[in-house]
Amino acid sequence: DAGVTQSPTHLIKTRGQHVTLRCSPISGHKSVSWYQQVLGQGPQFIFQYYEKEERGRGNFPDRFSARQFPNYSSELNVNALLLGDSALYLCASSRADNEQFFGPGTRLTVL
Amino acid sequence: QKEVEQNSGPLSVPEGAIASLNCTYSDRGSQSFFWYRQYSGKSPELIMFIYSNGDKEDGRFTAQLNKASQYVSLLIRDSQPSDSATYLCAVYPARQLTFGSGTQLTVLP
Numbered sequence: 025d026a027g028v029t030q031s032p033t034h035l036i037k038t039r040g041q042h043v044t045l046r047c048s049p050i051s052g053h054k055s056v057s058w059y060q061q062v063l064g065q066g067p068q069f070i071f072q073y074y075e076k077e078e079r080g081r082g083n084f085p086d087r088f089s090a091r092q093f094p095n096y097s098s099e100l101n102v103n104a105l106l107l108g109d110s111a112l113y114l115c116a117s118s119r120a121d122n123e124q125f126f127g128p129g130t131r132l133t134v135l
Numbered sequence: 136q137k138e139v140e141q142n143s144g145p146l147s148v149p150e151g152a153i154a155s156l157n158c159t160y161s162d163r164g165s166q167s168f169f170w171y172r173q174y175s176g177k178s179p180e181l182i183m184f185i186y187s188n189g190d191k192e193d194g195r196f197t198a199q200l201n202k203a204s205q206y207v208s209l210l211i212r213d214s215q216p217s218d219s220a221t222y223l224c225a226v227y228p229a230r231q232l233t234f235g236s237g238t239q240l241t242v243l244p
């Protein structure tokens with residue numbers, strides 16, 4: 025079975041721009057979570073979606089938003105990009121509230 | 136106090152030795168505990184999970200959980216150079232997987 029896929033792999037944006045990151049979960053998984061990982065730190069939780077409903081939100085500003093589609097894929101949107109948003113953005117899928125499997129990530133650089 | 140704490144390392148062990156990685160957590164309501172391995176420039180890979188007090192073994196890996204002490208550990212037996220990576224401890228208190236900062240392990244040939 026294919027693992028979690030994310031696109032794009034890398035992205036370069038300038039401050040103030042908007043970005044959309046995409047994620048497709050493992051087949052059969054209905055939950056998608058998003059994380060931000062900066063260098064030297066563990067991933068930080070941004071959102072969790074299950075069956076298209078938001079189930080959890082981390083301590084991130086309203087510039088961050090997400091949604092989940094009927095096929096369980098998901099998008100993470102970040103508006104008004106700041107330099108500090110430069111990070112590896114990780115998507116993880118799970119069946120429900122259990123083991124989460126990560127995709128390869130999208131590396132975002134904000135100039 | 137951080138919710139999940141790990142020694143950042145680096146931890147160096149010789150090839151063939153046992154590597155011991157430790158993690159403490161603050162939320163007593165936590166029910167699920169995970170260890171991820173992350174190679175440089177890659178995403179985290181799930182290697183172990185444990186839900187009950189005691190030990191859980193999978194190949195060369197053993198996870199140990201002590202809920203009373205709020206402590207979870209990972210032992211890697213017969214360490215190999217390919218085990219050199221950052222090991223992330225993660226705790227699932229309430230639908231929000233919370234990670235430590237990771238311990239960098241180097242296995243010396």
